[in-house]
Amino acid sequence: MRVRTSVNASASPANEQEVKPFVDPEDLGAFNPAKALGEPGSFPYTRGVHRTMYRDRLWTMRQFAGFGSAEDTNGRFKYLLEHGQTGLSTAFDLPTLMGRDSDDPLALGEVGRCGVAIASLADVRRLFDGIDLGVVSTSMTINAPAAILLAFYIAVGQEQGVPLNRLRGTLQNDILKEFHAQNEYVFPPAPSVKLVVDTIEYCTKHLPQWNTVSISGYHIREAGATAAQELAFTLADGIAYVEASIQRGLAVDDFAPRLSFFFDVHNDFFEEIAKLRAARRIWAYVMRDRFKAKQERSWLLRMHCQTAGVTLTEQQPMNNVVRVAFQALAGVLGGTQSLHTNSMDETLALPTEEAAKLALRTQQIIAHETNVSQTVDPLGGSYFVEKLTNEIEATAYGIFDQIDAMGGVLKAIDRGYFRRAIAESSLDQQRELDRGGQKIVGVTDFVEKGRHGVPTLKITQETEDVQIAQLKALKQSRDKARHRAALERLRSDAQDGANVMPALIEAAEADATVGEMMDTMKTVFGSYDGGPEW
Amino acid sequence: MNNTHPRVLLAKIGLDGHDRGVKVLARSFRDAGIEVIYTGLWQTCEATMHAALQEDVDVVGVSLLSAAHLTVMPEMLRLRRELDIEHIPVVLGGIVPESDHASLRDMGVAAVFNPGSPLDKIIEKMRELANGQPSPRLDDIRAGYAKKNPRSLSKLITLVGRGEGLSGWTPPSGKAKVIGITGAPGVGKSSFIGRLGKLLRAKAKKVAVVAIDPSSPITGGALLGDRLRMMTGSPDADFFIRSLSSGDVQGGLAPHCREVVAVLNGYGFDYILVETVGAGQADIAIRTIADRTILLLMPDSGDAIQFSKAGIMEIASCFVLNKCDLAGADAAQAQILTAVDDDRPLWKVSTVRDEGIDAVADWVTST
Numbered sequence: 040m041r042v043r044t045s046v047n048a049s050a051s052p053a054n055e056q057e058v059k060p061f062v063d064p065e066d067l068g069a070f071n072p073a074k075a076l077g078e079p080g081s082f083p084y085t086r087g088v089h090r091t092m093y094r095d096r097l098w099t100m101r102q103f104a105g106f107g108s109a110e111d112t113n114g115r116f117k118y119l120l121e122h123g124q125t126g127l128s129t130a131f132d133l134p135t136l137m138g139r140d141s142d143d144p145l146a147l148g149e150v151g152r153c154g155v156a157i158a159s160l161a162d163v164r165r166l167f168d169g170i171d172l173g174v175v176s177t178s179m180t181i182n183a184p185a186a187i188l189l190a191f192y193i194a195v196g197q198e199q200g201v202p203l204n205r206l207r208g209t210l211q212n213d214i215l216k217e218f219h220a221q222n223e224y225v226f227p228p229a230p231s232v233k234l235v236v237d238t239i240e241y242c243t244k245h246l247p248q249w250n251t252v253s254i255s256g257y258h259i260r261e262a263g264a265t266a267a268q269e270l271a272f273t274l275a276d277g278i279a280y281v282e283a284s285i286q287r288g289l290a291v292d293d294f295a296p297r298l299s300f301f302f303d304v305h306n307d308f309f310e311e312i313a314k315l316r317a318a319r320r321i322w323a324y325v326m327r328d329r330f331k332a333k334q335e336r337s338w339l340l341r342m343h344c345q346t347a348g349v350t351l352t353e354q355q356p357m358n359n360v361v362r363v364a365f366q367a368l369a370g371v372l373g374g375t376q377s378l379h380t381n382s383m384d385e386t387l388a389l390p391t392e393e394a395a396k397l398a399l400r401t402q403q404i405i406a407h408e409t410n411v412s413q414t415v416d417p418l419g420g421s422y423f424v425e426k427l428t429n430e431i432e433a434t435a436y437g438i439f440d441q442i443d444a445m446g447g448v449l450k451a452i453d454r455g456y457f458r459r460a461i462a463e464s465s466l467d468q469q470r471e472l473d474r475g476g477q478k479i480v481g482v483t484d485f486v487e488k489g490r491h492g493v494p495t496l497k498i499t500q501e502t503e504d505v506q507i508a509q510l511k512a513l514k515q516s517r518d519k520a521r522h523r524a525a526l527e528r529l530r531s532d533a534q535d536g537a538n539v540m541p542a543l544i545e546a547a548e549a550d551a552t553v554g555e556m557m558d559t560m561k562t563v564f565g566s567y568d569g570g571p572e573w
Numbered sequence: 574m575n576n577t578h579p580r581v582l583l584a585k586i587g588l589d590g591h592d593r594g595v596k597v598l599a600r601s602f603r604d605a606g607i608e609v610i611y612t613g614l615w616q617t618c619e620a621t622m623h624a625a626l627q628e629d630v631d632v633v634g635v636s637l638l639s640a641a642h643l644t645v646m647p648e649m650l651r652l653r654r655e656l657d658i659e660h661i662p663v664v665l666g667g668i669v670p671e672s673d674h675a676s677l678r679d680m681g682v683a684a685v686f687n688p689g690s691p692l693d694k695i696i697e698k699m700r701e702l703a704n705g706q707p708s709p710r711l712d713d714i715r716a717g718y719a720k721k722n723p724r725s726l727s728k729l730i731t732l733v734g735r736g737e738g739l740s741g742w743t744p745p746s747g748k749a750k751v752i753g754i755t756g757a758p759g760v761g762k763s764s765f766i767g768r769l770g771k772l773l774r775a776k777a778k779k780v781a782v783v784a785i786d787p788s789s790p791i792t793g794g795a796l797l798g799d800r801l802r803m804m805t806g807s808p809d810a811d812f813f814i815r816s817l818s819s820g821d822v823q824g825g826l827a828p829h830c831r832e833v834v835a836v837l838n839g840y841g842f843d844y845i846l847v848e849t850v851g852a853g854q855a856d857i858a859i860r861t862i863a864d865r866t867i868l869l870l871m872p873d874s875g876d877a878i879q880f881s882k883a884g885i886m887e888i889a890s891c892f893v894l895n896k897c898d899l900a901g902a903d904a905a906q907a908q909i910l911t912a913v914d915d916d917r918p919l920w921k922v923s924t925v926r927d928e929g930i931d932a933v934a935d936w937v938t939s940t
Contacts, residue, residue: 133587133589134588136588137588137615146587146588147618147641147644148587148639148641148643148644148645149587149589149639152639153639153640217590222590222591222614223590262592263593263597349593352688353687353689354689386668386688387668387671388668388670389640453899454759455759462596462597462600465593465596465597466596466597466601469597469692473692479689482689495670500644565898565925565926565927567925568801568802568925569613571758571759
């Protein structure tokens with residue numbers, strides 16, 4: 040039997056590997072468990088970042104939410120907090136993610152649609168109204184304008200009287216994967232990375248509890264990369280941030296413990312588990328040996344996982360509940376620190392409350408009913424899983440060599456390497472599907488006539504109109520001289536190559552909008568058209 | 574019209590960056606023998622429909638995963654009516670709830686594809702829609718062209734590019750200067766042309782661009798992606814961009830390129846910018862149709878040395894060193910100056926930072 044795995048860099052059929060019906064000890068070669076695995080919670084952390092893992096503390100069930108206006112999302116946040124959630128996770132709408140104001144012509148029809156609309160400090164003040172930023176931790180999924188959103192958060196914290204060193208949260212802030220896959224970039228790669236390092240530097244000095252970058256493979260995988268490419272590209276991006284921060288003059292042990300990772304959990308059950316285990320082992324060696332980090336906390340790869348949105352199908356949508364459950368289980372067996380489970384209706388629209396609740400219940404059943412949380416790394420020592428872990432690790436090192444040979448991640452972006460590689464893998468997978476080499480239940484096989492509709496969420500156009508009106512009012516009423524001076528300081532700090540965080544905080548307090556701050560920085564940094572490979 | 578190689582424009586509208594689907598389609602269409610014009614991310618409805626007109630496409634495909642389809646599609650169809658190109662079918666792909674399909678079809682969307690639609694079905698539908706179009710009469714096209722109807726210009730270019738439509742008729746002679754733009758792949762020709770064109774428009778000049786990309790030698794399909802780097806700012810009837818495929822023509826141009834340029838010239842453009850395929854050293858056919866040729870180079874590529882051995886340095890009227898925001902610009906400049914020992918001008922520019930290009934525009938309009 041031929042079974043497809045994608046541990047190779049390319050998913051093309053020529054590179055398919057035969058999966059043996061069972062794996063022998065000899066297949067592992069010179070496998071040294073003490074060196075390759077260690078114990079859970081000790082170097083190289085293949086088996087997990089903590090000795091007791093979920094026995095002492097379950098993974099965080101962090102469901103991403105955000106829609107409509109700041110008031111709408113504030114209401115949802117308060118509901119979640121009242122029901123025992125301690126961490127907030129914010130989804131922004133597309134205009135905000137792209138650093139554009141709600142009244143920008145390209146924002147047509149997208150305001151508040153896929154997340155909350157934020158244009159100014161006033162919106163963030165409304166978003167966290169009645170929520171103590173000294174108590175909650177807030178995750179913000181944003182990249183190109185991440186530094187601006189951090190500035191807003193800091194400004195609201197200061198208004199609430201919370202000292203900077205008590206603010207807790209996470210910025211996604213991973214611009215490199217935007218160039219590879221998600222396309223929410225604005226400035227060219229080099230100044231974009233400079234902005235990320237500005238936030239790392241600022242937080243290292245002032246916000247010691249802030250997770251500065253969530254280095255993400257999720258979007259790379261969803262765009263079509265193989266598991267091995269996801270692993271290798273993500274860790275290569277991590278290496279690039281570490282190098283850039285060291286170049287800035289930061290000591291590796293001062294900032295590395297606040298870097299975290301974000302992976303996709305796809306369908307191929309054991310391959311995904313192997314990927315998460317290999318990720319920890321590679322990062323531990325890279326941090327200890329390549330960057331000479333001394334502290335154990337710098338060696339640890341802490342991760343968030345999310346089930347694979349791209350595997351969900353519109354046909355027979357209830358089947359998605361089952362897919363998500365298996366993927367979530369793989370994430371748990373792979374040792375994730377937090378998990379988001381997708382809702383079964385996501386290929387149709389934004390999730391309804393019912394669908395989102397079912398996704399959360401899926402995690403709770405795994406956590407409390409299956410007992411998988413009682414034994415750390417239960418697949419450790421499986422000939423098959425250890426062999427897969429070794430193979431995906433070796434493939435990742437091979438890809439690192441290719442990237443190094445091109446002169447590093449930024450040079451490889453200049454050449455369109457990542458985008459081309461991902462597009463080729465994605466096309467290979469589509470062709471494999473069209474050839475009948477990959478079955479999808481309810482789509483290629485076991486097809487049913489007629490549609491089994493599920494209810495979907497509707498968002499009205501009203502949010503857009505209200506948001507635009509509020510923005511116009513703000514632009515009328517703000518102190519114009521103060522606003523102009525703050526943007527001028529931002530421009531000149533950017534021009535001088537200074538850390539722009541203080542200027543961004545000042546601009547936030549002067550009611551400058553996200554779009555205005557981005558446009559000001561564009562005059563210095565330029566804008567990017569995607570590089571040679573679209 | 575029965576097209577062997579239908580022309581399909583694929584567009585992402587708005588800020589949604591989910592382009593996995595549209596990229597898979599673009600490549601698959603090319604491999605199925607279709608000429609694909611992909612306009613890239615972050616386009617407005619208006620720019621997209623103007624592109625559809627200028628490119629004379631057979632189908633417009635919109636990819637939307639932002640849930641904005643009920644706002645965007647009516648606007649697309651309104652613009653289609655306003656531009657008088659209602660013969661072009663518009664289709665939609667993306668995350669579209671089943672409950673919205675009927676209203677989309679009722680408003681005039683020709684087809685809706687959801688995730689999981691098989692590629693061969695989509696391709697079949699594209700061919701069916703393309704072949705279902707009526708052929709306009711040649712006399713009507715010529716008459717429209719004479720009255721400066723952009724739709725007729727667009728259609729005439731299609732015919733002329735196939736070697737038709739010129740028998741017994743020649744376009745009026747014009748006064749346009751034809752500027753060839755050549756250089757290796759990845760050097761930034763299209764972005765440069767986009768910005769140069771804008772500067773020429775600022776000098777009140779009417780500008781046409783002919784952008785040529787290679788065809789697949791096997792299927793005859795093509796991925797025409799130059800336009801996406803040129804479309805900056807709002808659409809403009811006097812900034813006419815046309816993407817062509819090289820077909821089986823060698824040397825960097827497209828079939829009947831000279832005739833296409835003549836048609837644009839007779840229409841009344843002041844400048845016609847011709848972007849070659851970008852195959853590099855062999856791209857010298859441009860000299861046969863251009864009044865002036867700009868050779869684009871970039872730092873760190875070794876081009877200067879390579880090209881100095883080949884004909885392309887000889888045919889250049891001037892040199893533009895792009896990407897001067899990157900390291901190595903000064904060294905590259907020194908290299909070029911060593912290789913070129915005459916007084917042809919050299920400029921350092923950066924399209925990313927939009928720097929230095931105004932000097933090139935001044936040269937173009939003053940020589």
